[in-house]
Amino acid sequence: MHRQKICSTAADVQDALMAVMKRHEEGIMIKSLDSKWVPGDRSGHWCKLKPDYLHKAS
Secondary structure, eight states: OOOOOOOOSHHHHHHHHHHHHHTTOOOEEEEOTTOOOOTTOOSSSEEEEOGGGSOOOO
């Protein structure tokens, strides 16, 4: 299921990622509200954030 949440702060993004992790989902996409999805586009207008990308504290 795709969920949408508008985040305006880093804390909002962190909360969204924590919620995804609790549901054992893959991650979140971060994008500008006015950007459009274009297949194969690598312009950087969209950013994938996955728990796998985070460094664990040792």
